[in-house]
Amino acid sequence: MFVLNRLVDLCFLFDMLLRFFLMYRDEWSNIWIAQPTQIVRHYIKGWFAVDLVSVIPFDLINFFVGSSAVQQLRLMRVLRLLRLMKIIRVIQGTDMFTRWEAKMSMNYATLALTKFAFIALMISHWIACIFRFIVDIEYYVDSSGKVYNWLTMHSMGSTPLSEMPPSTQYISALYWSVMTLTTIGYGDLVPSTLAERALSIACMLLGAGTYAYVVGGVCQILNSMDASTTEFHQTLDTLNEYATQNQLPAELTSRLREYFHSSRALLRDKQNLDLLLTMSPGLRGEVSVFNNKWIADISFFHCSDVLERAQFVTALALVLRPECFPPSEFVIREGELNTKMYLVQRGIATKDKVVYAGGTYFGEDIILHLRQRKIAVRAFSYLHVQVLSKFDLEDIMATGLYPQVHRSIRRQVVKIAFRNQFVNTASRFHKARLSIADLPSTAAEMLSCRRRSSVFQPQVNEEETVDRIVEGVSSSVSGTVGFQDDELAASLVSRLDEVVLRLSRLEKYLLPNVSFDPPPSRRRESMASRSSSRRGSVTSGSLGPVDNNDPWHSSIQLVRRTSGRDVLKLDLDKSGSSKKHRHRTSVL
16 A cells, blocks of 8 residues: 555656646637746646645655654644545546547447446545544544444454454445445444544435436436437337327338338438537538548539538538438329439439439439429339439529539530430431431531420520520529530530431431432522511422332421421322321421
8 A cells, every 4th residue: 555655646746747837728718828827827726735735645754753643633634635636636627528528439328327337436435435534533532441433333253343454444434335325224334423423414415416416317328328219219109199090091000110110210310410510610511521422423513622522512411301212102203393313322213224222313404494304213122312402402503602513513414405405306307207408407507496305495596606505505503604615615516516417327327218409499598487477488398219100209398487496397298199198397
């Protein structure tokens, strides 16, 4: 014990000297104070007196001065209790539990239970030490001259506790301390003197409060160890009560329970979103970038600026909404407007012959203007998705804080419009088996026609320039940003010319025996058609077979309607007389 006491004294002395050089946090300004004079002044006004007394070596004083003289110095004995105050200051001053909670990767409930256990053990230890130490302070002698205290009144066998080693006395005192704190009180070890009974009263009052605090805290922790589980059980209880009150069929109730069990993760996602909202903007951005790495897989959300990307991902993370779909349920219905984009977290979804698994996404056409979706998407299994609303995305982009992302979305709009135009043009040409020569001969003329493949394409006439048309095609998701990239416009015109050339080759393959002789007045009559009346003017050409003996004769009429839509009217006459077959189709 002598060596252990000296080690404790050295630790306390080192801690006291170190306090003169440690910064402290000002309570009002919440900043760290580093000036030496202020640090010394703050420490002297605080715990310096307690620390000074705690480093006094009472054992050495007892050894050099003499046991009989020290026994009379009751004040010195009381001062030894201040060493306990030193332990309290070390725990509170260093915020030990707070640092454990911040550094250790463990469940808060487990950490809190450990904290309560540590508090209970420390209080029990301190009370045991005080219960033993009070014997030396009081020193009560009865009329016969015999020392009277709880050590002399209790014994182990025939040997009193006062003659037992210190370890036995400590265990006996700790036994009484725990028995008092837990309000058990067996009565086999009781206080004997007035001071011991006064201490017992204080310990019983302290024990009642400590017992209630520890037990109540443990019960609360056990109930809240998993908040999502508790909320899930409450949801199931509400569902069962609802099914009983409304007399739902047993089969439907069973499917509802199965759905709620499968969508249990939604409760955690909602709690995670609430937690994200409580973070600072910087920390929220770091967490959002780490948890939403899937955004890097979406080409039109690409951004090379790290700061802009973090801010954009954070904005998206705050508007994402978790949803769950049971098997065979429609995620997207045919004819539904393109107002939502879906990121698959778990499960499988099918779109025609395409399968979407975890980490994939669909519904990226939300960057276009409102349009109806032509293909439905169904959940093949229980499908957990994150939903991004078109209107939330528009609100984010309308802030103007993400120019690089805005340009990426704008380029993707142009690509989608070009792809849709190519597919629709090729499909209509294949169905109508039209001659490519009757289509506009240049990309500019093709763009000047009425477009139906993209909802972004405005209704224009032939006098509008290619740049203006491309500007309309490449309008952004909010519809407020025009297209200003001349190089991309030139590239688009070049690619459209290439499409015309490929369609020409396709015509030669599909119609190898057909030639087209365009009328010489096509361009003149086309110009005259713009100033004609509401009925429109007609420019006709002939599509004749090479074999003159073929009884079929066909003619194509290019009709310009007042509504602005160009249609090709294909009349097929048999034997050059009566018109028995008439087909009408529209191009571009």
